[in-house]
Amino acid sequence: MKLLRLYELLLDLYGFQEWWPVDTQYHNRMGTDPRDEVIIGTVLTQNTSWKNVEKALENLKREGELSLEFVRKVSLERLKELIRPSGFYNRKAIRLKTVAEFIKPTDKVKTLSREELLRVKGIGTETADAILLYAGGGLSFVIDKYTQRFMKRFMGIDMNYDELKDFFEENLPKELEIYKELHALIDEHAKRYCRSTPLCEECPLRSFCISASPSS
Known part of the structure; x- marks a missing residue:
């Protein structure tokens, strides 16, 4: 076939x-970039179910901000607590900090290559391709x-x-x-x-x- x-x-x-799911109303209200939610979600979904990711995303929206800028400025310990429902939160908080610093500003995602993303600690093949496809609009299955x-x-x-x-x-x-x-x-x-x-x-x-x- x-x-x-x-x-x-x-x-x-x-x-x-209509994947990747993002809360467009939230981002319109907050003036944040919906691509940030995609990028954050790709890291959080590593080795866990989407239901657990949604809980972590809701924590960020309710008690912080669902943006890469917030990830950059919030303390590591606070970030760990907010994303705790996603599992492996100690490791993922560090990865989120690294990714947020690398993809700065968010618009940079449109020009990143797969090879560049794979050189970032904590980004494997699946995460890199998800970022490229769903946040960067690239043809990377x-x-x-x-x-x-x-x-x-x-x-x-x-x-x-x-x-x-x-x-x-x-x-x-x-x-x-x-x-x-x-x-x-x-x-x-x-x-x-x-x-x-x-x-x-x-x-x-x-x-x-x-x-x-x-x-x-």
């Missing part, structure tokens, strides 16, 4: 995900554990991070919306059906999946 066809199938099932698991089962494609990233980028139209939406749609499907223990019998894509037996 071609990736564009997969995108169409998932879009029919779930509709536009994001690979995560959901994508790797789904592609291995659905299409029999078992690749490492960069190999799978190249596969997507070589087989998709160079359109920002498709990059963003396909990544989010695969994640949505993986969370619903293609779990660690897959729900093949209930999966609406079962007939297209090479690992789902016809009798499942």
Whole structure:
């Protein structure tokens, strides 16, 4: 199956995900940059669930400010407390400080290369690609554990991070919306059906999946 066809199938099932989610009303009211929320979120979501990230983001909005400027000026200890719900908060607070200093001003994100981001301590491949795609508007497809698991089962494609990233980028139209939406749609499907223990019998894509037996 071609990736564009997969995108169409998932879009029919779930509709536009409009990922990365940001609180535009908050940023309009505060005069802050919504891209800051994306960048902060990419760090906070490392090794945790999105629900935990949302709790940390709410803390920042309620008791501080959801901006890179606030991350730069707030004390490290206070930042740790605010982002505690995201887990690994000691490490993530330091990483946030480093990233906030590196991406200064926020508009710098539009011109950063992947190689530059990967040289920043605490930014790995997934975080770098998420920043480039969702904050920088760059055509850098994001690979995560959901994508790797789904592609291995659905299409029999078992690749490492960069190999799978190249596969997507070589087989998709160079359109920002498709990059963003396909990544989010695969994640949505993986969370619903293609779990660690897959729900093949209930999966609406079962007939297209090479690992789902016809009798499942």
